[in-house]
Amino acid sequence: MNRTPPPNPGAYVAQKRSRTGRVVLTAAALVVALAFLLPVLWLIASTFRSSTETFANSSSMNWHMLWPAHWTLENLHSAIDNGFLRNLANSVVVAAVTVLLGIVISAMAAFALAVVDFPGRKIVFGMVVLSFLVPFEAIAIPLAHTFSDWGLTNNMPALILPGLGNGLAIFTLRQFFLGIPSELAEAARVDGAGWPRIFLRIYLPLTRPALIGTGLILFLFQWQAYLWPILVTTSDGNDVAPVAIAKTFAAFSTDYGRVFAETAVLAVIPAAILLGLQRYFVASVATTGSKN
C-alpha cells in the first residue's frame, strides 16, 4: 500500500505531538483536580457515616474511606438538634446583607473614583487602596476593643460592618467603570442628567457581571469570617456557622460526625453558588492586575 505523506511533514508531527500532549495535559488536570477534591469527598463520606466507621475505615486504606458502608443521617440530625440551623441562618443573613449593602457602597465609591472628575481624586483613590491593603484581620483585635467600648457587640450590625468596607470590591468595580466610554456620561450630562441618574441608569446596568463578581468577593469574605465573629460574639445563639464548627470541634473531640456534617453543609452553599457564578468571578478579577 502506497501511503501518501502529509503535505507538510513538520506540521503533521507538531499536530500529532500536540494531540499526545493534550492527552497528557488533560490527565494532569484530572489528577490535580482530584487531589484538591479528595478531602472534600472524604468530608462528604464522613458526613454520612458514624464516627467509629470513619476511623475504622481509615486505619487501613480501602475504598470505604470515600464511600460509607452504612449510610446514616445521624450526624446531620445531631448538628440540627444542637442548633446548627440557627448558626447557619446567622451566617446567611450576615452574608446576604453584606453583599447587598457592600455592592451599593463599593459601587458608589468606585463610580466617584472612576467617573466623576473632582480635585484630589487620585489622592483619595490612593488612600482607599492603601487603607485596604492592610488586611482586616490585622486590626480586628484593637477594633474589637473599640466596638465593645461603643456597646456594639453580640448583634448583627457588629458582624456585618467589617464586611462592607472592601478595597478589592471598590478596586474591581472602578476598573470596570473606567472601561465604559466616557462619551456616554458626557452625552447624558448634556441632556441634563445628574450624576445619580448616570450612575443608576448607565453604569450599573452596563456592569452587571462585575457587580455579581463583586458580590462573590463580599460573600466569600463574610462566609469565611472567623476571627472577627469570635471577637464580637459571646453567646452561642449569635455565633455564625464557622464559629459553631470550631466550638463543636473543640468540645467533642471524640465525636467528629457532627463536625463533618456542619462543615459539609457550610461548604455546599458556596460550592453551589460558585458553580453557577464562577465565570463572573473570573471576569471581575480579570481587571485587578491589569493596567491601573
Added chain:
Amino acid sequence: MTLTTHHPESTGAKPPPLPKGTLQRRRFVGNLSAAAIFLTPALALIVVLRLIPVVQAVNDATHTSLPGSTLPPRYVGLDNFTALFSSHAFWSSVQQTLVFNVIVNPLQIALALALAVLLTQNLPATGIWRTLVFLPAAVPMTGSAVVWGIALRPDGPVNAALTSVGIHQQPFLTGQGQVLGSIILIASWIGVGYWMIFLIAGLNDIPAVYYEAAAIDGAGPLRRFWSVTLPLLRRPLLFVLVADTVSNFVLFAPMQILTDGGPQGKSNFLMYDIFHNSFELSDPHTAAAELLVLLVLMIVIVAVQFRLLRSAEES
C-alpha cells in the same frame, strides 16, 4: 469665532447669558459635592475600620494596666515595646512567621501559576477542573482546618495511606519538625485555587497574537512561557504576590483551632501570638505593641515587593 468668548474676564463687550466660567464653576461644585456624597459611606468605613483601630492600637500599646484592675490604664510610652523586644518568645514568633512566609508565598504562587497555565490550555472540561481546584477557597477556613486536622490525626486517613506504602505514622500537627509543613499544606490547599483564578484572568488577557508571533519565530512552549507569558503577566503576578503575602501574614484559624501555636511554639506565628497575648494572657498592651510591629513588618514587605516588581518592569 469672536461671538463666543471663552474667558468672561477677557475684554468681551457683551457677556453671553451663561458665561462658560460660571458653568464650569457650577460643574466643578456639582462634581465635588457628588463625589463627596458617593464616597461618604466608603470613607466613613475606612475611618471606622482602619484608622480608629490603628489609633486604638497605638493607645493600647503605650499604656499599661493590671489585668482585672479598675484603675484607668497608665501611660508608659515605649515601655511595652522595650519589654517586647527583650522577650525571647517574641523574637522566636517573629522568626517562625518569617520562615513560614518565605516558604509559603513563593510555593503558593508557583503552584497557582502552574495550575493557571495548565487550565488555560483549552483542555476538555476545563471549567470543571477549575471549579474543583477553586472549591477549597469557598469552604470556610474553619471547616477546612478541622477536616485537615482530623485527616492528619495519627489514626487518620493520611497516616493510613502512608502506612499502606510502608511509612511509619507521622506526628503531622504535633511533631516539631512537621507542624510547619502541615500548616503550609492546609493553607495551600485552601489558597492556591483562589490565587489561580486571578492568574487565569490575567492569562486570558494576554492577546493571542503574541503567542502566534512567538510560534512563527519557532519558540517552544518553555520559551513562550518565559518570553511572552511571564512578562505580560507581571501585573497580575504582583497583585497576587502582595495579596497572598498579606493574607498569609494574618493567617489565624488553623493555629487557633489545631495547634495552639505548638508544639514548642513552632506554629506560634505573630497573628496567633497577638491573639493569645490579648485574650488568653489578658495582656492587650503587649498584644497591641506586637500588632504594630506586625503592621510595620507587613507594610515594609509589601513596599519592597512593589519596588522590586516596578524596577523589574522598567528594566
